[in-house]
Amino acid sequence: MKRAQFGHSPIPYLFVGPQLAIIVVFFLWPAGQAVYQSFLLQDAFGLSTRFVWFRNYEDTILNTVWLESAGFTLLFSALVSFFSIAVALLLAVRANEVIHAANAYKTLLIWAYAVAPPVAGLIGGLMFNPFIGDLYHLFNAAGWDFNHTRDGFDASFMVILIAVWKQVSINFIFFLAGLQGIPASVQEAARLDCRSDERRFWTITFPLLAPTSFFLLVINVTYAFFETFGIIDVTTRGGPGGATNTLVYKVYTDGFLGADLGGSSAQSVILLLMVLGLTVLQFRFIERKVHY
Amino acid sequence: MADIRLSQVEKRYPNGAHAVRGVCVDIADGEFVVLLGPSGCGKSTLLRMVAGLEEITEGEVAIGGALVNDVSPADRDIAMVFQNYALYPHMSVFKNMAYGLINRRFPKEEVRAKVEAAADMLQLRDYLDRRPHQLSGGQRQRVAMGRAIVREPKAFLFDEPLSNLDAKLRVHMRVEIKQLQRRLGITALYVTHDQVEAMTLADRLIVMNGGVAEQIGTPLEVYERPASAFVATFIGSPAMAMLRGRVDGGALRLDGQPAGLPSGALKAPDGPVTVGVRPEDLRLAEDGWIAGRIELVEHLGADQVLHAALDGQGERLIARFAGAESLPADGPVRLAADPAKLHLFCPESGRRLAA
Ligand SMILES: Nc1ncnc2c1ncn2[C@@H]1O[C@H](COP(=O)(O)OP(=O)(O)OP(=O)(O)O)[C@@H](O)[C@H]1O
Numbered sequence: 001m002k003r004a005q006f007g008h009s010p011i012p013y014l015f016v017g018p019q020l021a022i023i024v025v026f027f028l029w030p031a032g033q034a035v036y037q038s039f040l041l042q043d044a045f046g047l048s049t050r051f052v053w054f055r056n057y058e059d060t061i062l063n064t065v066w067l068e069s070a071g072f073t074l075l076f077s078a079l080v081s082f083f084s085i086a087v088a089l090l091l092a093v094r095a096n097e098v099i100h101a102a103n104a105y106k107t108l109l110i111w112a113y114a115v116a117p118p119v120a121g122l123i124g125g126l127m128f129n130p131f132i133g134d135l136y137h138l139f140n141a142a143g144w145d146f147n148h149t150r151d152g153f154d155a156s157f158m159v160i161l162i163a164v165w166k167q168v169s170i171n172f173i174f175f176l177a178g179l180q181g182i183p184a185s186v187q188e189a190a191r192l193d194c195r196s197d198e199r200r201f202w203t204i205t206f207p208l209l210a211p212t213s214f215f216l217l218v219i220n221v222t223y224a225f226f227e228t229f230g231i232i233d234v235t236t237r238g239g240p241g242g243a244t245n246t247l248v249y250k251v252y253t254d255g256f257l258g259a260d261l262g263g264s265s266a267q268s269v270i271l272l273l274m275v276l277g278l279t280v281l282q283f284r285f286i287e288r289k290v291h292y
Numbered sequence: 293m294a295d296i297r298l299s300q301v302e303k304r305y306p307n308g309a310h311a312v313r314g315v316c317v318d319i320a321d322g323e324f325v326v327l328l329g330p331s332g333c334g335k336s337t338l339l340r341m342v343a344g345l346e347e348i349t350e351g352e353v354a355i356g357g358a359l360v361n362d363v364s365p366a367d368r369d370i371a372m373v374f375q376n377y378a379l380y381p382h383m384s385v386f387k388n389m390a391y392g393l394i395n396r397r398f399p400k401e402e403v404r405a406k407v408e409a410a411a412d413m414l415q416l417r418d419y420l421d422r423r424p425h426q427l428s429g430g431q432r433q434r435v436a437m438g439r440a441i442v443r444e445p446k447a448f449l450f451d452e453p454l455s456n457l458d459a460k461l462r463v464h465m466r467v468e469i470k471q472l473q474r475r476l477g478i479t480a481l482y483v484t485h486d487q488v489e490a491m492t493l494a495d496r497l498i499v500m501n502g503g504v505a506e507q508i509g510t511p512l513e514v515y516e517r518p519a520s521a522f523v524a525t526f527i528g529s530p531a532m533a534m535l536r537g538r539v540d541g542g543a544l545r546l547d548g549q550p551a552g553l554p555s556g557a558l559k560a561p562d563g564p565v566t567v568g569v570r571p572e573d574l575r576l577a578e579d580g581w582i583a584g585r586i587e588l589v590e591h592l593g594a595d596q597v598l599h600a601a602l603d604g605q606g607e608r609l610i611a612r613f614a615g616a617e618s619l620p621a622d623g624p625v626r627l628a629a630d631p632a633k634l635h636l637f638c639p640e641s642g643r644r645l646a647a
């Protein structure tokens with residue numbers, strides 16, 4: 001197909017200029033710096049720097065602490081993404097059926113969206129505070145010897161719960177919009193064709209929500225990998241004993257607290273490649289099943 | 293195949309809208325009944341109550357002798373065709389038609405046989421693998437029909453199924469729907485606000501107004517003996533002329549002037565009346581009892597349509613004459629009508645007076 005071509009004018013470049021500048025200054029340049037740093041080794045005082053090729057990468061991947069952190073991150077991301085999406089979908093489907101006071105329910109469910117991850121962490125931290133935390137006391141009263149400051153499982157449970165709670169509301173908004181995009185008459189035609197609510201959900205509603213679900217999957221995996229940093233920083237700080245140390249949090253502690261710039265840069269480059277790989281996989285294998 | 297019985301059906305929406313008021317009708321097995329009325333009169337609401345998509349506030353709906361008020365839509369064994377077709381966008385044409393059968397656990401071969409038979413009947417054989425968005429409007433409409441007929445339901449429900457098609461296709465599909473319904477002998481309830489569609493399709497018409505079934509009868513009955521002033525003006529195009537008059541000892545007076553009809557010609561009690569005359573029942577007459585001024589004459593080839601403003605009444609009327617006799621373009625005009633062709637209505641209630 002032949003497209004219409006207009007005479008070139010410099011004005012379009014003027015319009016995209018600021019955006020390009022932002023990408024260069026705040027993404028490409030730091031990313032380039034990180035890649036460059038990841039090939040360097042500094043002594044403890046930052047006095048001498050050596051070019052060491054892939055030493056930092058080798059050290060990273062062969063390090064058991066990093067491997068444990070990577071394992072936790074994958075599990076954490078899978079659970080956070082799955083539960084944020086599943087819970088939001090359930091709530092959206094239910095809220096969409098409500099007729100009376102529907103807006104009140106919806107507003108209450110959406111409200112948590114306005115909470116930033118560190119604030120969510122702060123709220124969660126208070127809920128789980130061993131002295132005044134209601135959830136802490138509730139779990140203990142229910143017979144679960146819950147202590148997130150000592151037990152790695154309990155700590156993981158807590159950060160997953162907070163991360164899911166924070167993310168459910170945004171997923172809920174998207175699912176609700178997706179549900180309202182399904183024509184009422186299509187749902188009604190399905191009610192004449194299929195008696196079972198559950199079967200109708202899986203054969204009509206869910207496939208029609210697939211584009212939304214896929215988009216949310218990509219967004220949620222990225223969220224779980226990177227944005228949960230704030231929650232972990234204000235609750236467990238990766239502890240106890242590195243049980244909740246996600247890769248991003250480890251990049252931060254090694255680089256900024258441990259002053260190992262080379263190793264930390266190598267870790268962040270690996271992390272970037274992991275997320276990139278995951279996103280490519282999602283597009284290749286899941287998007288195919290999505291009918292827009 | 294089954295009859296449908298509605299008794300004293302009422303619908304009040306949660307917001308208080310009283311959409312359907314006391315509708316009673318018996319639809320016989322295999323009958324084609326059309327619901328006709330202006331926008332917002334409750335046609336869709338009534339149809340949706342029969343389908344089970346809308347709760348019945350009061351009254352009873354029975355399909356095939358069984359009360360279905362509390363039966364879920366899927367268990368009523370009816371099929372519905374929607375105005376926007378409501379096809380499943382993520383399924384092929386084949387799956388769209390097969391979906392209802394698969395959910396009813398028909399064996400695979402039987403599903404295939406039924407869908408293919410329906411596809412043949414509707415000339416959809418070549419499109420079975422396509423998605424709805426790859427079809428034209430007329431083809432989508434046929435898929436919606438196919439989805440309804442494969443299940444061989446007890447009744448078809450149609451909610452303005454042709455209103456999204458262009459005029460030519462609409463006529464074509466109208467004929468097809470009627471033939472299909474005849475051939476399958478399935479009871480049908482059809483909503484439209486198109487008079488021509490209603491008159492041509494219906495075995496019986498239900499004319500609705502403000503949630504009330506104003507008249508139920510064959511198209512000819514409704515046309516020839518409209519039960520109310522509303523039905524009289526709603527059915528027929530151009531609309532029936534409505535004149536204000538009085539009956540005095542069986543004779544009609546317009547504006548206090550005797551209408552020149554033989555006394556005793558009208559069997560209505562004395563008092564004020566609304567007199568309805570169909571455009572085609574009016575004729576030009578030197579001594580005619582309807583006097584007015586010509587406003588416009590339209591030449592339609594076979595017919596001429598005369599618009600006139602009536603003297604003293606502030607009303608307008610439309611008369612239609614066959615043939616091409618030359619009419620003056622303006623000036624005074626006198627018209628007359630056969631007393632047997634007049635429709636008399638009570639000016640207050642709008643109900644037909646015995647005449
Ligand atoms: N879900 C609803 N909630 C409240 N009122 C409603 C609802 N649906 C319809 N109504 C009201 O009920 C009345 C009848 O509506 P209905 O859809 O049956 O009209 P209709 O005869 O099908 O009109 P149209 O020819 O425009 O489709 C209208 O006054 C409408 O405003």
Ligand SMILES: [Mg+2]
Pocket residue numbers: 335336337
């Ligand atoms: Mg309607």
